[in-house]
Amino acid sequence: MDIVTMEQRGATAVEYALLVTLIAIAIVGSVLAFGTGLADLFAIDLSPGG
Template identity: 60%
Template sequence: MVSIIATLHTFGFNLRQRLRREETGATAVEYALLVGLIAVVLVVGITAFGPALSDFFKGLAGKTFNAPVTTPTP
């Protein structure tokens, strides 16, 4: 009977130690790698498509701000 209690006590102690163990460092490294990868993809995308997107938005702005103003009729 004493050995069962001692075994359960040891099991509970080991379980608590495992749960208390800090593993936030590994998670932080994973998030840092993801942020770095996203940054690289953004830089490559902006470099590749930047001039085309700029021309697109300039044309869109020109069409929007030069559009004729219509007043609603009742």
């Protein structure tokens, strides 16, 4: 491999890492923002009297 190819592969790896990080931040933010609302939406009463 020549230097240019190695540099391009390194840049691509960094770009993918940044993309994965941003997606993870978006998922965590969504869960924190909507977590309790979604839990209430899908709440099922499993008690014997419910």
